[in-house]
Structures are given as structure tokens and as C-alpha cells.
Amino acid sequence: MTRPRRLALVVTAAAVTGGAGWMLASAWLGPEPRPEVAAALPPGIAIGGPFSLLDETGRRVTEATFRGRFMLLYFGFTYCPDVCPTELAKMAAALDLLGAAAEEVVPILITVDPGRDTPEALAQYTDLFHPRLIGLTGSEAEVAAAARAYRAYHARVATGPGPDGYTVDHSAFVYLMGRQGEFVALFHPQATPEAMAEAIRRAIAASPRLPNVTTTGERS
Amino acid sequence: MIARRTTVLALAAGLAIPLGAPAAARDDAVEIVEPWARASLAGRNSAAYMTIVNHTAAKDELVSASTPVAKVVELHTHLMEGGVMRMRPVQAIEVNVGEPAVLRPGGLHVMLIDLTRDLRPGETIPLTLRFRNAGERVVDVPVMPAGASGPAGHGRGHRH
Numbered sequence: 001m002t003r004p005r006r007l008a009l010v011v012t013a014a015a016v017t018g019g020a021g022w023m024l025a026s027a028w029l030g031p032e033p034r035p036e037v038a039a040a041l042p043p044g045i046a047i048g049g050p051f052s053l054l055d056e057t058g059r060r061v062t063e064a065t066f067r068g069r070f071m072l073l074y075f076g077f078t079y080c081p082d083v084c085p086t087e088l089a090k091m092a093a094a095l096d097l098l099g100a101a102a103e104e105v106v107p108i109l110i111t112v113d114p115g116r117d118t119p120e121a122l123a124q125y126t127d128l129f130h131p132r133l134i135g136l137t138g139s140e141a142e143v144a145a146a147a148r149a150y151r152a153y154h155a156r157v158a159t160g161p162g163p164d165g166y167t168v169d170h171s172a173f174v175y176l177m178g179r180q181g182e183f184v185a186l187f188h189p190q191a192t193p194e195a196m197a198e199a200i201r202r203a204i205a206a207s208p209r210l211p212n213v214t215t216t217g218e219r220s
Numbered sequence: 221m222i223a224r225r226t227t228v229l230a231l232a233a234g235l236a237i238p239l240g241a242p243a244a245a246r247d248d249a250v251e252i253v254e255p256w257a258r259a260s261l262a263g264r265n266s267a268a269y270m271t272i273v274n275h276t277a278a279k280d281e282l283v284s285a286s287t288p289v290a291k292v293v294e295l296h297t298h299l300m301e302g303g304v305m306r307m308r309p310v311q312a313i314e315v316n317v318g319e320p321a322v323l324r325p326g327g328l329h330v331m332l333i334d335l336t337r338d339l340r341p342g343e344t345i346p347l348t349l350r351f352r353n354a355g356e357r358v359v360d361v362p363v364m365p366a367g368a369s370g371p372a373g374h375g376r377g378h379r380h
Contacts, residue, residue, distance in 0.1 A: 081265035089367030128366035
């Protein structure tokens with residue numbers, strides 16, 4: 001497989017059932033040390049933004065709730081038997097590799113299956129992976145809005161009869177967002193926990209904790 | 221020296237109990253190497269992984285599987301398209317001669333759907349595998365932590 005010589009983040013428009021959206025088709029960094037990590041986006045492409053969801057206790061949270069810390073974010077669902085556990089385990093392993101610095105990072109699973117993933121279900125599920133992993137859910141519209149902000153693709157696919165007879169196709173990227181909620185890095189499913197931990201360490205070093213960091217003032 | 225030779229003879233005669241590969245099922249036709257499944261919760265799904273070696277002279281196929289701990293068991297694969305994982309059922313998993321079928325995270329797996337109970341790390345679950353030629357095999361599958369990426373002895377978070 002040939003890789004592009006330079007960073008090329010291919011963003012493809014995709015018609016998604018229930019609403020057209022942008023989808024991250026692929027993210028490649030050229031012949032760099034960590035081809036699975038994209039740390040820059042093409043001009044005009046933004047990832048991240050406001051969301052309003054419920055945490056595992058049913059409490060309303062927004063992107064501002066986590067401001068001041070880094071977010072390590074994944075879109076998945078608790079009925080996902082293979083890919084989500086793999087990615088969530090990598091996030092957990094990356095946190096363990098960080099040691100005390102992991103305190104600067106909030107690991108988050110945003111469900112793409114809010115119909116089944118209640119706050120209680122997410123609380124049980126996230127404990128399987130890491131005690132600090134937080135699950136977020138919400139209404140279909142709230143989850144769709146969050147996924148749209150992060151250009152996370154998700155589409156329900158019927159697999160059989162009955163209310164549980166479906167799975168959810170979804171993009172398997174892990175996002176690292178900065179202290180102000182800004183995009184820092186995107187990890188391809190090939191990324192290792194070591195690569196994640198290293199990217200997080202560098203991000204923390206580049207953005208030491210500062211009290212009362214002022215923002216542009218656009219966000220409350 | 222004598223003991224070693226005895227062991228070799230016993231192995232050659234097919235009499236040795238497999239010590240190194242826990243829960244490995246072995247007969248003349250197919251060998252199931254390092255099976256494992258993910259811990260998960262009752263009502264949720266899990267996946268079982270393994271390597272299947274075909275010791276016969278003809279291609280075989282894993283055509284179905286079942287376990288008492290899941291209401292439905294399906295054979296699945298993942299198609300990776302630009303960072304999007306699409307999980308899809310497959311009719312069968314080919315086990316070619318000289319080319320083991322590798323079931324692992326992010327690829328082929330036996331999906332355990334709608335678990336009848338929690339699967340806890342450290343326990344084993346029985347899994348019946350049905351092969352087109354080799355027939356039915358029952359394997360004891362160790363349950364690994366939900367975040368495991370391989371069978372026992374393979375490090376957490378380790379990728380192949």
C-alpha cells in the first residue's frame with residue numbers, strides 16, 4: 001500500500017441515513033514516525049465543538065464540563081463486541097502508560113446507540129475498561145449533533161428481527177482534544193497505546209496547566 | 221535425555237496431554253489454538269477468537285458455532301473502510317491446508333450475541349464449533365478481561 005508523501009486528511013461527504021453529514025473517510029500521515037496519528041487538519045476542516053449530553057449518573061454535561069483537561073474521546077456503543085473493546089482498551093492502556101499525567105486527561109465514550117445505551121448501561125460497561133472512563137449518552141438528536149461536530153460516522157444496520165436486531169457501523173477514530181476543547185490529534189484504528197500516550201505527553205508538555213486561561217470569549 | 225526422548229515418542233504417538241496450550245482441542249483434523257473470549261455483561265455481546273489449524277489434506281470450513289452462554293452465535297468479520305469499521309456476518313470461515321484461520325480483534329470472530337449471563341475474566345466457557353468436514357468440536361474458551369487484545373500471556377494493549 002502506498003501512502004501519500006504528505007499529510008493528507010481525506011474528508012468525504014457521505015449521505016447518512018437520517019441526515020447528510022461529513023465523514024472522516026481516512027486520515028493518513030505520510031512517511032512519518034507515527035503514521036497512525038494525524039495532528040493537523042486540512043484548511044477549513046474543523047473537528048470538535050459544543051455538545052450537550054448525559055453522563056453515567058444522568059447529569060447534563062457539555063464540552064465546557066471538561067475544559068481545562070484533555071479529552072480522549074471515542075464514539076462507540078456497549079453492544080459492540082470487538083472494535084469498541086479494542087479501542088477502549090487502547091485508550092485505557094495509554095492512560096496507564098501516562099502514570100500521574102493521566103489525571104490531565106478525561107477518557108470519554110460517546111455512544112452512537114443512545115436507544116440502548118442508558119446512563120446506567122454505560123456506567124456498567126465503562127467500568128470493564130478503566131475506572132476513569134466516562135460514558136456519555138443523550139437523545140438521538142443530541143448524540144447525532146455530537147457525532148456531527150466530530151465528523152464521526154455512524155449508521156444503524158439491521159442484522160435480524162426484534163428490537164435488538166441491529167448493529168451500528170461507526171468510525172473507529174480516537175480524538176485527543178485540548179484544554180479548551182480544541183482539536184489536538186486524531187488516532188487511526190492502527191494507532192498503538194504507546195503512540196497515543198506519546199502524543200498526549202507531547203500535548204501536555206506543549207500546553208501546561210494554567211489557571212484562568214482566557215478564551216476568545218465566544219464560549220461561556 | 222531419556223525423559224526427553226520418551227516425551228518425543230509420546231508426542232509422536234499422539235499420547236501426550238497438551239500442556240503448553242491451555243484449552244486447546246486437538247484431533248487429527250483441526251486444531252484450535254489459544255482460544256479466548258472477551259469479558260462482557262449479560263444481555264450484551266462478546267466475541268471469541270482463536271487460531272484454527274487444518275491438519276488434513278483438504279480445505280475445511282467453520283460453518284457455525286454455539287454456546288450455552290449466548291442466545292445467538294454468528295460468524296463475523298470486519299470490513300475496514302477509511303476508518304469506519306463495518307461488522308458483517310459471514311457464511312463460513314475457510315480453514316485452508318497449511319494456512320491457519322486466524323480469528324482476532326478487528327477481523328474474523330465468533331460473535332456471542334445476547335449473553336445469558338456476565339462473562340467474567342478467569343472463567344472458561346464451552347464453545348461448540350461445527351466444521352464442514354471435521355464435524356463438531358467443543359472447546360473450553362478462557363474469558364479474558366474486556367480490554368484484552370489477545371489470549372493469556374499476550375500483553376494488554378499489545379497489537380500484532
